[in-house]
Amino acid sequence: MKTPVTVLGLGAMGTALARTFLAAGHPTTVWNRTPGRSPELDALGAIRATTPAEAVATGPLVVVCLLVDATVRSTLDGLDLSGKAVVNLTNGTPAQARDTAGRVAAVGAEYLDGGIMAVPAMIGGPGAFIFYSGSPVAFERHTADLAVLGRPEYVGGDAGLAALHDIALLSAMYGMFGGAQHALALVGSEKIPAAPFTEAFLLPWLTAMLTALPRIAKDLDEGPQSGPAGSNLAMQAAAYDNLIDASVAQDIDPGLLSPMGELLRRAVAAGHGTEDLAALVPLLRRSA
Numbered sequence: 302m303k304t305p306v307t308v309l310g311l312g313a314m315g316t317a318l319a320r321t322f323l324a325a326g327h328p329t330t331v332w333n334r335t336p337g338r339s340p341e342l343d344a345l346g347a348i349r350a351t352t353p354a355e356a357v358a359t360g361p362l363v364v365v366c367l368l369v370d371a372t373v374r375s376t377l378d379g380l381d382l383s384g385k386a387v388v389n390l391t392n393g394t395p396a397q398a399r400d401t402a403g404r405v406a407a408v409g410a411e412y413l414d415g416g417i418m419a420v421p422a423m424i425g426g427p428g429a430f431i432f433y434s435g436s437p438v439a440f441e442r443h444t445a446d447l448a449v450l451g452r453p454e455y456v457g458g459d460a461g462l463a464a465l466h467d468i469a470l471l472s473a474m475y476g477m478f479g480g481a482q483h484a485l486a487l488v489g490s491e492k493i494p495a496a497p498f499t500e501a502f503l504l505p506w507l508t509a510m511l512t513a514l515p516r517i518a519k520d521l522d523e524g525p526q527s528g529p530a531g532s533n534l535a536m537q538a539a540a541y542d543n544l545i546d547a548s549v550a551q552d553i554d555p556g557l558l559s560p561m562g563e564l565l566r567r568a569v570a571a572g573h574g575t576e577d578l579a580a581l582v583p584l585l586r587r588s589a
């Protein structure tokens with residue numbers, strides 16, 4: 302008998318979670334604010350609850366996947382969660398996770414916060430992974446249950462750490478996509494079609510550049526490697542002006558790129574001109 306699971310929220314992601322639990326043989330009770338959402342789950346054996354209270358009463362594992370933290374708060378408040386494991390996979394901040402952890406613990410439940418590193422279509426497949434932090438008891442008890450959704454990555458007992466990892470990865474993703482979108486706007490300004498440019502140049506270029514990341518990380522952890530930087534910051538700062546000037550000349554808003562230029566100039570002014578990109582990271586701390 303697989304662990305009975307409750308899924309609160311049947312948006313695109315909650316539906317994927319419920320479908321995956323059902324496919325893995327977990328008795329799955331679902332609740333959604335708007336009734337009747339995702340009717341395909343009925344044929345898979347989902348049990349529909351009409352209220353959150355009815356939904357959480359059915360089993361020991363409660364998975365929450367709603368839009369934002371305020372929704373989680375209004376949905377969970379007042380429920381009898383005593384003795385249950387509450388796994389909140391709603392996107393949020395570390396502070397929100399810690400706050401929810403405190404409120405869930407206060408009503409006698411174990412709390413795990415989670416950050417889903419997948420889109421709904423990836424849930425249950427090999428590429429999906431999910432950060433968890435919070436109650437080690439809940440994680441140990443339910444690792445096998447949660448593993449059906451994607452590879453579980455437990456990052457610590459502080460409930461805020463899953464959200465920190467999640468937001469770090471999303472920050473990197475949006476920075477990368479922002480740069481790519483700027484590139485597509487630039488070539489589009491000369492009517493160069495996006496698809497062949499992306500396939501022939503953009504994707505191979507970004508893929509090649511990403512291989513620099515481990516070196517940047519090593520510099521951060523161990524200090525700059527000896528010897529001259531292959532692409533020193535003084536050179537990069539000087540060339541960066543061309544990115545801004547060319548964008549403006551092509552009538553493309555340089556707003557996504559400008560802050561990086563300012564950071565490069567600040568790094569050079571602070572004496573890091575001979576170093577590599579790792580030298581920028583400490584300057585991002587607001588107290589730096």
Ligand SMILES: NC(=O)c1ccc[n+]([C@@H]2O[C@H](COP(=O)([O-])OP(=O)(O)OC[C@H]3O[C@@H](n4cnc5c(N)ncnc54)[C@H](OP(=O)(O)O)[C@@H]3O)[C@@H](O)[C@H]2O)c1
Pocket residue numbers: 310311312313314315316333334335338366367368369372375376390391392393417418419420421
């Ligand atoms: N989709 C993704 O690619 C993805 C990837 C990783 C993480 N996530 C995270 O997963 C969470 C859910 O995303 P989603 O894609 O499922 O979003 P979604 O399709 O927009 O669904 C939102 C869900 O939240 C519910 N909801 C909204 N406001 C509510 C309220 N005031 N009270 C109760 N329920 C409320 C909605 O219920 P109704 O049906 O009644 O509106 C629906 O079930 C988000 O935190 C998102 O950041 C999503």
